[in-house]
Amino acid sequence: MSDEATLDGQLTEVDAVVIGSGFAGLYSIHRLRNVLGLEVQAFDNAGGVGGTWYWNRYPGARSDTEVNAYCYSFDKELFHEWKWSERYPRQSEILAYLNHVADRHDLRRSITFNTQVTDVTWDDERGRYLITTDEGKRYAAQFLVEAVGLLSATKIPDFPGQDSFRGEIYHTARWPHEKVDLAGKRVGVIGTGSSGIQVISEIAPEVGRLTVFQRTPQWVVPSRHRPIAPGLLEKIENDYEGYWHDVLYSTTCFGFDESDVAAESVTPEERARRFEEVYEDGGGFQYMFRAFNDVATSRVANAAATDVIEKKIRATVTDPNLANQLIPGDLYAKRPLCCDNYYETYNRDNVSLVAVKNNPIVEVTPEGVRTADGVVHELDVLVLATGFDAVSGNQLKIKHTGRNGVSLQGKWHDRPRTHLGLMTTGFPNLFMIYGPMGPFTNQPPAHEAQVEWVARAIEFVRDRGAGSIEAIQQAEDAWVAECDEIANQTLFSVVDSWINGSNIPGKPVTNMFYMAGMAAYMDKMQAEEDSEYAENFVLGNATVPA
Numbered sequence: 001m002s003d004e005a006t007l008d009g010q011l012t013e014v015d016a017v018v019i020g021s022g023f024a025g026l027y028s029i030h031r032l033r034n035v036l037g038l039e040v041q042a043f044d045n046a047g048g049v050g051g052t053w054y055w056n057r058y059p060g061a062r063s064d065t066e067v068n069a070y071c072y073s074f075d076k077e078l079f080h081e082w083k084w085s086e087r088y089p090r091q092s093e094i095l096a097y098l099n100h101v102a103d104r105h106d107l108r109r110s111i112t113f114n115t116q117v118t119d120v121t122w123d124d125e126r127g128r129y130l131i132t133t134d135e136g137k138r139y140a141a142q143f144l145v146e147a148v149g150l151l152s153a154t155k156i157p158d159f160p161g162q163d164s165f166r167g168e169i170y171h172t173a174r175w176p177h178e179k180v181d182l183a184g185k186r187v188g189v190i191g192t193g194s195s196g197i198q199v200i201s202e203i204a205p206e207v208g209r210l211t212v213f214q215r216t217p218q219w220v221v222p223s224r225h226r227p228i229a230p231g232l233l234e235k236i237e238n239d240y241e242g243y244w245h246d247v248l249y250s251t252t253c254f255g256f257d258e259s260d261v262a263a264e265s266v267t268p269e270e271r272a273r274r275f276e277e278v279y280e281d282g283g284g285f286q287y288m289f290r291a292f293n294d295v296a297t298s299r300v301a302n303a304a305a306t307d308v309i310e311k312k313i314r315a316t317v318t319d320p321n322l323a324n325q326l327i328p329g330d331l332y333a334k335r336p337l338c339c340d341n342y343y344e345t346y347n348r349d350n351v352s353l354v355a356v357k358n359n360p361i362v363e364v365t366p367e368g369v370r371t372a373d374g375v376v377h378e379l380d381v382l383v384l385a386t387g388f389d390a391v392s393g394n395q396l397k398i399k400h401t402g403r404n405g406v407s408l409q410g411k412w413h414d415r416p417r418t419h420l421g422l423m424t425t426g427f428p429n430l431f432m433i434y435g436p437m438g439p440f441t442n443q444p445p446a447h448e449a450q451v452e453w454v455a456r457a458i459e460f461v462r463d464r465g466a467g468s469i470e471a472i473q474q475a476e477d478a479w480v481a482e483c484d485e486i487a488n489q490t491l492f493s494v495v496d497s498w499i500n501g502s503n504i505p506g507k508p509v510t511n512m513f514y515m516a517g518m519a520a521y522m523d524k525m526q527a528e529e530d531s532e533y534a535e536n537f538v539l540g541n542a543t544v545p546a
């Protein structure tokens, strides 16, 4: 940063600050700095790039999105050159890819690591955000891009006595960089979401004894992990633009053919046949969206989907009582899970399940975990696969003050509110990548589309000589109402999970997504550009209608 850029002694002036250096943050830096030519300062509280993939180093961590849609599209040469080894790449491979992207586009020099942004305040007079870090450094930036991650703020339970545990405790998303030696040890895992099922399946053969503390069972289908289909990446390259266009103009952005057939429209036999077929091919999102198009909206379709999984669980788990405990008596309407060998793991002699819904964990003792029935489950290592304060959690960790002193914490007290998941009224020039009320899709392609929208909005503001852009209240109200109306037609709204905030005690339980699909979302973003932001935004210092 040049000396000329320093104002007021301590205040460093840049064009844009980016928070986060995962998929979204890295691309934001590239797009704003390398393409738009802005002076960009980025921050990450991690010690390196990677976001989710920097933090989630637990054994078994891998993407459960097929890699042909879990990568960047903006750099065709990169797509050609980077050799993925597997259909669902491991954390280490994705992290290596993101590091490679950072090097390839020289992004690292714009990022200050190990630094938490603590405070962002809009200064109306200056037309700048004043941004403070945990080291007390201060920056002024006209534009602020928050790429802080949908699933980043860890949910660490606070069981009585937790500090007294004599063994080691790790949250899956704060896993140490050095290898944790689990060989032969007595390991407990709390949580059976995406992270829990991966860690359980991976470590069971290695540990001495594995105790799984399961509060709510989930529906798990196999991943059917395998090498990337021969010729697939070459086929994509042959119609590169067409492929990525189709990914973005689909519902879920996963790069597979989504079904346009309703399970309700076919016979029960055909339903079972098709679910069986997709189950055998593997993949959670595939099972939910490739077999039929109404699994997330129709109870009939949903029940047909779970009938097949239930039969598979019973056929796999040899102890019928254990099978009963592993079968959710609930809808299939959380984030869909997949993992190979998950149910098979429970047939191992060294694995036991403790159902803690009706027999909750009451304390952690020096020896292990005590459940309400008085049993102390003795452990050497306790793994907390307990999830995240998702969607709004990371944003709310930063103190935000907007125009006229409005506080984001206050504004979002009852629920997060945005327009398009990109901007929130009262906060000019603050852009969120994958913010609340954004699309419910595979993330990397959606991030790219949002970052590009943001970059074009910034370009527009600068070209017009306007100081700022801000979503108007009516637009935000209408967007929230539309999102809710759509979400209420889905089964996600009636099942407890991080998707609606119900995993965090005290957090408002509310819809936090636009669930009409990415194609519809692309049209919404495009409409704003086509109208030159005239309908739902105000430019410059104009007073925003109440």
Ligand code: NA7
Pocket: 151, 157, 172, 190, 191, 192, 193, 194, 195, 196, 213, 214, 215, 216, 335, 356, 361, 385, 386, 387, 388, 498, 503
């Ligand atoms: P999830 O999906 O939120 O799962 C967290 C799990 O931890 C879930 O089984 C919870 O049970 C369990 N949990 C949380 N707190 C407790 C306590 N206090 N006692 C017992 N069990 C508890 O988080 P993940 O990290 O697995 O995955 C999050 C997303 O990251 C995933 O969907 C991917 O998109 C990536 P509960 O269901 O609340 O009863």
